[in-house]
Amino acid sequence: MSNQKTGSGSYEQVFAQQQEYIAKRASGYREQALKIYPWICGRCRREFTHRNLSELTVHHVDHNHGNNPSDGSNWELLCLYCHDEEHTKFENFVRYGSTEDTEIKTSTYNPFADLKERMQQKK
Template structure:
């Protein structure tokens, strides 16, 4: 019985708050007619941005290829398609043919792995071709043997 009375007091308090608010006021809501020019501008801007988005090579690749990683075969949906990336097979990001022959869809993990393998291979090729990069030129222990000889 006690909890029922406290609930009635609580609900009465809530009811008074709503009655005092604008929801139950006697004043009419201000009517505002939509500005057709502004709405037309917003719709035109949305269409323009959609067309620009559809022109990107990522959107083209997502339309051409199935949403599956080319390496690990993981499938993607609209919920996680942001994890699917476009990989350029020849590693030239300016080579974007309309038929998508230079692209493959990879998940972010396989894409990162592919680029690290590419960098590792190019590093090995530079070392074997004789164009080695020189390391540090300073040798901190150059005179160590002479210093130790003097102490004996």
């Protein structure tokens, strides 16, 4: 190979930087998660291939991006849409608190409970 110069150094330097980047990225949590888990969204069950793998994201279950255990226990593979929805739910929880306190209970009133008796009274 020739020792041609590029804008950022020789070919060998660029190649070495690229290999370092690939090795560093391969040790990252995304690559680890993609090796551990099947390429399926954990929510909508959409399946992914190499062609659309960029649309599959790693969600941190506890929302702490620094918590990356090698067993993957804090990771969940989610598609872009489900990942966005998960973060929206978390932001709403942080902003508005738990929804359990404000949950509207199902009505127990039945307007037709005594309909038969009413109909008999009119006769």
